[in-house]
Amino acid sequence: MPHGSSYPVSRSSPRPARALPSGGAAVAPGLRLLAAAVCFLFALGLTGLLFVWTDRGQLIDGLLLPRAERGGGYEQPGDLFGPATVVLRHFGRPSTLAALLGGVLVVGLLGRRLLAGLTGVxxxxxxxxxxxxxxxxxxxxxxxxxxxxxxxxxxSGHVAVATALVLAYLLVLPGWARRWSVVPGAAAVSVIGAATMIAGWHRFSDVLGGVLLSAALFCLAAAALTLRRGGDAPRPGAMPVAGRAWRAFAEGAVGLIVLGWVVRVLLPGPAAGLPWGPLVAISAAAVLTALAVGVAVFLVASVEFTGPVDRPQREAAHPGSMERLLATDSRTAGR
Incomplete structure (x- = not known):
């Protein structure tokens, strides 16, 4: 007498093996952005702790931007003082800020990223x-x-606004155009930061704090947009994380070299007239600004902010999803 049940048992077709996630998709972009926001906030707190609330930090700030001998202010002598005040005066105008914010909305609207544009504002x-x-x-x-x-x-509020504006455009630009904005964006923020130090408005730590604050806020905003899409999936065919990191490092190095060469050629006399302290502070702030903007571009290199992704599109983005869908339909039709 045969053992076992006499009821017929139908065997379903085996499901295809699910492909393992690649290195670039191992960590969801939203989680990477949240982790980066925590790191930027930690760096912001550490900067304030070391430069503001310790005597050594205040001493370093004072050595980099010493008080002027005449007048008692922190204005740095040299030919760059006049241009610095002009830059700050024009950048601080409400009409200038309104035009830049309007540009964020226009670019977002043209690229079907209106929500990203509103988030940037x-x-x-x-x-x-x-x-x-x-x-x-x-x-x-x-x-x-x-x-x-x-x-x-x-x-620094001026530097925080300048950095936030540059990063706001990253939310509305297409992926291929973001990395081309690193050098001009970092240069623009560096000019504002240098102007605040030359004009005696802010110290070196203030400039660094403004960059870190806006970078942390950008990561939080980008993470909210990414998680809202529901998929957290990178673009199909996106380069793995390691490849993007090496490319970002190479492009950042080339950008810094080009930026330094441009400054040396265009401003050889005025830059040479600065004391060593402000010159070191401006150079360090420019390098750290370029690094922060480059990290922001790297974090959103594989993410699009065009709108929410529906479920069929999310499933199609994963290997083997179409095969599983066809196998399910065939089993349903055979019943």
Whole structure:
């Protein structure tokens, strides 16, 4: 007598093996952006802790941007003082900021990224409010350092707005155009940061704090847009993370070399007239700004912000999803 059940048992066709995720898709873009936001916030807090709330940090800030011998301010002598004040005056005009924010919305609308454009405008406004709130709320201890004041200017609102504007355009630009914005975007932020230091408005730590603040806010905004899409899936055919990292490093190095060469050719005399402290502060701020903008471009290199992705499109983005769908339809039809 045969053992086992007499009921017929139908065997379903085996499912195709699911492909393992590649190195570029091992970590979802939204999670990478959230982790980067935490790192930028940690760097922001560490910068404030070291430069604002320690005597050594205040001393370094004072050595990089010493107080002027005449007048008691922090204006740096040289031929660049006049152009710096002109740059800050034009950049601080409400009409200039309105035009730049309008450009974010226009680019987002033309590229079907209106929500990303609105998020970019909110990013800039949030940078303005947050920088002002932090600057007003945080005290600056008095360590009796010669030439140092207790007036807190950390972080720089001008630099935070400039960085937020550059990063806002990353949300509305297509993926192929983002990496081309690293050099001009970093150069624009570096010019604003240098102008604030030359004009005596901000210290080196203030400039660095403004960049880090806007970079953290950008990562949070980009993560919110990415998670809202529901898929968190990179573009089909996107380069793996390791390849994108090496390419970003190479392009960033070339961009810094080109930027340094342009500054040396266009401003040889005025730059040579600066003391060593401001020159070191401006150079370090430019390099760190380019690094922050490059990291932001790298984090969103494989993400599009054109709108929410529906379920069939998300499934089609994964290997083997179409085969599983066809196998399911054939089993349903055979019943």
């Amino acid at each position: 909110g990013l800039v406004l949030c940078a303005v409010v947050t920088a002002g709130a932090v600057k007003s709320a945080l005290p600056r201890p008095d360590f009796a350092i010669e030439g140092s004041t207790t007036h807190n200017s950390f972080p």
